[in-house]
Amino acid sequence: xxxxxxxxxxxxxxxxxxxxxxxxxxxxxxSGAGRDExxxxxxxxxxxxxxxxxxxxxxxxxxxxxxxxLTADGAARLAVLNNPAVDVGFAELGVARAQLxxxxxxxxxxxxxxxxxxxxxxxxxxGATIDITHFLRLATNQSVASRMLDAASxxxxxxxxxxxxxxxxAFYAYTAARQILELRRSAAxxxxxxxxxxxxxxxxxxxxxxxxIAERALFEEARLKVARAEVDEVAARERLSLALGLFxxxxxxxxxxxxxxxxxxxxxxxxxxxxxxxxxxxxxxAWKARYAAAAGRADLASWAWFPEIRGGVTxxxxxxxxxxxxxxxxxxxxxxxxxxxxxxxxxxxxMAAARARVRGIGISIRxxxxxxxxxxRNAREQAIFYRQTLLPLRQRLVDQTQLQFNxxxxxxxxxxxxxxxxxxxxxxxxxxxxxxxxxxxxxxQLLAGRLVLMTGSSAGSEPIGGxxxxxx
Numbered sequence: 001x002x003x004x005x006x007x008x009x010x011x012x013x014x015x016x017x018x019x020x021x022x023x024x025x026x027x028x029x030x031s032g033a034g035r036d037e038x039x040x041x042x043x044x045x046x047x048x049x050x051x052x053x054x055x056x057x058x059x060x061x062x063x064x065x066x067x068x069x070l071t072a073d074g075a076a077r078l079a080v081l082n083n084p085a086v087d088v089g090f091a092e093l094g095v096a097r098a099q100l101x102x103x104x105x106x107x108x109x110x111x112x113x114x115x116x117x118x119x120x121x122x123x124x125x126x127g128a129t130i131d132i133t134h135f136l137r138l139a140t141n142q143s144v145a146s147r148m149l150d151a152a153s154x155x156x157x158x159x160x161x162x163x164x165x166x167x168x169x170a171f172y173a174y175t176a177a178r179q180i181l182e183l184r185r186s187a188a189x190x191x192x193x194x195x196x197x198x199x200x201x202x203x204x205x206x207x208x209x210x211x212x213i214a215e216r217a218l219f220e221e222a223r224l225k226v227a228r229a230e231v232d233e234v235a236a237r238e239r240l241s242l243a244l245g246l247f248x249x250x251x252x253x254x255x256x257x258x259x260x261x262x263x264x265x266x267x268x269x270x271x272x273x274x275x276x277x278x279x280x281x282x283x284x285x286a287w288k289a290r291y292a293a294a295a296g297r298a299d300l301a302s303w304a305w306f307p308e309i310r311g312g313v314t315x316x317x318x319x320x321x322x323x324x325x326x327x328x329x330x331x332x333x334x335x336x337x338x339x340x341x342x343x344x345x346x347x348x349x350x351m352a353a354a355r356a357r358v359r360g361i362g363i364s365i366r367x368x369x370x371x372x373x374x375x376x377r378n379a380r381e382q383a384i385f386y387r388q389t390l391l392p393l394r395q396r397l398v399d400q401t402q403l404q405f406n407x408x409x410x411x412x413x414x415x416x417x418x419x420x421x422x423x424x425x426x427x428x429x430x431x432x433x434x435x436x437x438x439x440x441x442x443x444x445q446l447l448a449g450r451l452v453l454m455t456g457s458s459a460g461s462e463p464i465g466g467x468x469x470x471x472x
Contacts, residue, residue: 033100034093034153041157041282045448046164048080058082062250069255072168072437075244079167080160082245089159096145096152103145104138107131109312127329129312133303140299147293154286161282161450163243168441170240175256176434177236180427181229187423188222194416195219215413260433262387263380268443270376274369280449283361291354294347301344308333365451372443379436386429394422 030036042050062082065074080086109130116123198215241251278284310331315324401418404410445452 034097034149034156035090037150038090038093038153038156038160041154042080042160045157045280045282045450046076046080046161048077048160048164050080050086050160066246066250066254069257070171071257072171072441075167075171075240076164077167078244079163083163083167083243084245086156086160086163089156093149093152093156096149100142100145100149103141106138107134110310123316125314125316127312127314129310129329129331132309132311133306137300137303140296144293144296144300147289147296151286151289151293154282154289158282158286158450161445161448162452165441165445165450165452166243167240169438170236170243171256172260172434172437172441174233174236174240175260176430177229177233178256179259179430181226181233183423183427183430184222184226184229187420187427188219188226190416190420190423191215191219191222194413194420197412197416260430260437262433263383263436267380268376268440268447270373270443273373273443273447274366277365277369277446277449278362280447281361281365281451282449283451284358284365285449287354287357287361291351291358294350294354298344298347298351301340301347303340307335361451365446368446368451368453372439372446375439376436376443379432379439383429383432383436386425386432390425391422391429394418394425398422 039050042048058081062078065078068074107130109128112125112127112129114125114127116125195212195215195218198212202209202212237251237254240254240256241247244254246254310333312329313326314329315326397418401410401415405412405415442452
């Protein structure tokens, strides 16, 4: 009797031990799954550590960077640490991790109870079943969720790289805007002197009114350019604040160098840029993972024709029979009315879309690598031409005109005009430096594995074909 009781109560538990062991699978997913990989990618591709510190430590690091004049690398580091878009990427990574945990879950058993009356006597029936088909799909579910977690991890790293690039772009744009504003003001000052001299000469009756009017018109145009440059400087500062995640006093107190640096002696290795950009592409890596996940979903959809099988035990007691009866229980769901045609079609379409994305991104990477290489060479040559040829020529012209003016061989208007032209050449040099450093940062991003449109200027832009959406 004791032996039968043990078999009755502990037999089902022993049979379920393998299932109970599998139930611990979700707990095997590390809390840092995906996040650790994303942070390692960020460090590898940008040289910036993104280990998220506590809020107090974050504020300390932010104050440390902002306490000194900002650099391009400092702007990139602060953007990765402080830009809310990066936090969004890591939050979406957390969703993908949670989906992996959900994919590893085991179905809960279902219990049932019934009482039948036969000739006035009760018959009690107890049963418990579990979805066996779910175990057959468990490996594929895990594979699909793991692929999507890989894609989300790469996306999070890519968003951090985008933030770093935008931090550099905004830094170059703001530094250049401050220089250009200074040059616009210098040009306006020169034209104000010219207009004042022309007016005094006209008042003395030594020149026609058209000269005074022409000089006044040039001065008023210069004032408009100063006003536009002031607005551009404010917009560039706000763009930098947005890229770095700053607001309030921190935004207003951001310090940048007075001048953009000249191009370095060495240049990025561009001979193998196309192959390197493709080989290191995170965008390709993410979409290949999504394609593999879509293939897994297609496999799952093919299971729709397979009957859903539930297995378990049933215990029954009849009033006329002494003790309980124990036996197996099997349930089968017949896919008679629906065989998963919708899921199968959706999976096939997702595979086709992912395959097209991979092809399109590959084309975009190669196109941008060739375009970026050409733009970088051109921007470097322009900056060097300004520095070595055009600016020295303008300076020599100013010096010679000054000598002629001192010898009374030329007038004040000619002297002020060549000074104004020298200032305008300086503005062109600043813009060429801004464009050079911007394109260089974009090429560094592309070679590091993140698709970006080569803008050739400080204006931000989305990659060809639009941004890579994160699939949820």
